[in-house]
Amino acid sequence: MRPIFVKNLTNVERFLAGIQRVAQRGAPEACWQLVMGSPGLGKTKTLEWWATQNDDHVYLRAKSGWRLNWALRDLVTELGEMPANRSEKLFEQALRGLAGSGRNVVVDEIEHAMHDTKVIEMLRDISDLTETHIIIGGMTGVDKKLKRYQQIYSRITDVMRFEMCTVKDVHRVCESLAEASSGVPLKIEDDLVNAIHARTEGRLRSVLNAVKEVERHARKGGLKSIAATDMQLSLLTNDGKARTTAKRVA
The missing domain is CATH 1.10.8 (Helicase, Ruva Protein; domain 3)
Known part of the structure; x- marks a missing residue:
């Protein structure tokens, strides 16, 4: 098979339309996008493909056991910086790397980031302070978990569900x-x-x-x-x- 990404699929087109809706939002802080779906529908591949379309975009995969310091270290590393040791310094590095840069941050497998609310709150702080477009990907039903945190969910402008191929x-x-x-x-x-x-x-x-x-x-x-x-x-x-x-x- 040719080693290419097929971008004219229905799910990909719907995802890109969601990107545009976030870009055209009214409230500056409403810069979040949620992408979810069952396994095997192409969600992760689409997020990876989109992140690589611009070298400045950041793609992170949340891991089991992710905690605040670990998440910040991953983010700072992807921003091309040498991670500091303390969370406060890491947060400052992340802000410097994102403020005014036009970079977007993708966090896939977001379920793993919800065991420690400090991680999701850190992403909210970063998006509020830098107006960074945050795209989170997760399994079907993750929206219900996110609704428990209205300070997060209210910032999601677009919710997109991956569906079976036509x-x-x-x-x-x-x-x-x-x-x-x-x-x-x-x-x-x-x-x-x-x-x-x-x-x-x-x-x-x-x-x-x-x-x-x-x-x-x-x-x-x-x-x-x-x-x-x-x-x-x-x-x-x-x-x-x-x-x-x-x-x-x-």
């Missing part, structure tokens, strides 16, 4: 990524696209697994295009993996 999304994934061989596109016919969508239920991770398996079958058969009739699709399972070999149609 058939059109699956077609775009196949069209953008599938290769018959290195650098040679593989055309996945519409009937096979529909079958992939049905059997993966549109879960992006499973769709990618399915495309990889289809590629393998196409390469075994020397195909540059592949349809449902070229595969025994009854054995293409919900994780997107085919359990049989391709069968070439005469």
